[in-house]
Amino acid sequence: MNIISITTAVDYADYLGFCLQSLARVVQGAVVVTAQHDPAINLALRFGATPLVFNGWHADGALFNKAAAIRYAQEMVHAAFPDSWYLLIDADIIMEQGARQIIEENAKVENALYSARRVDFHSKADLQKQKPTLTYGGIFSGCWQLYRRHMLYPEWSRSAEKCDLDFAKKFTSARVLPMVVGHLGQEGVNWEGRRSPMWA
Secondary structure (H helix, E strand, C coil), rough: CCCCEEEECCCHHHHHHHHHHHHCCCEEEEEECCCCCCHHHHHHHHCCCCCEEECCCHHHHHCCHHHHHHHHHHHHHHHCCCCCEEEEEECCCCCCCCHHHHHHHHHCCCCCEEEEEEEEEEHHHHHHHHCEEEECCCCCCCCCCEEEECCCCCCCCCCCCCCCHHHCCCCCEEEEEHHHHHHCCCCCCCCCCCCCCCCC
C-alpha cells in the first residue's frame, strides 16, 4: 500500500513538526500546502516532505480557503501517483506508533473513505505526558481522511469549518479505523486561520 499525504499549514509550523514526525512512519510521500515565505516550507523540506505554495488562501473573501488548497494539491498528487492511497491530515494531527499496520490490515475497500477516532491535547505539556485533555466518542473525524478513489475537495471554502465533511459526503461508505489520532490545541479555534497562541 503506497500512501501519499496532503497537509495544509499556514502559521502552523509549531504543530506541523509533530505531524510530519508521525507521518514519517506511515506514508511514502508527503505534500505540505502552505503560503509563500511560511516557515512550513523549510520544515517540510527538513522532514523530506514536498512544500507546495498556494496563493488562494483568501480568494473571493475566504478567511482560510482550505478546500481550494487541498483540491489544488489533490489534482497534482492524483496525477503523479494515480494508483496510491491518499491521506488528508491536518497539520495539528499526530498518529499513534502502530498506525501503518492498522491501516494495512483494515483499509481494504477501495471506494470507501476511512477516518479514525480522535483525542485532543490542549497543551504541549498534555502531549508530553500523553494525557489527552478531551476524548471524543466514535464520531468520524474530518481532520484525518484516507481514500483511494480520485474524489476532489470543493473548489472553495470560507474557512476550514466544514469542507472536510462536505468531502466525506461524496463517498457512499465512510468507515472508522480501529485507531486513535491526536489533535494538538483546542478544537475549533483556528478554522478561520491561526488564532491560538503558538506552542513554545
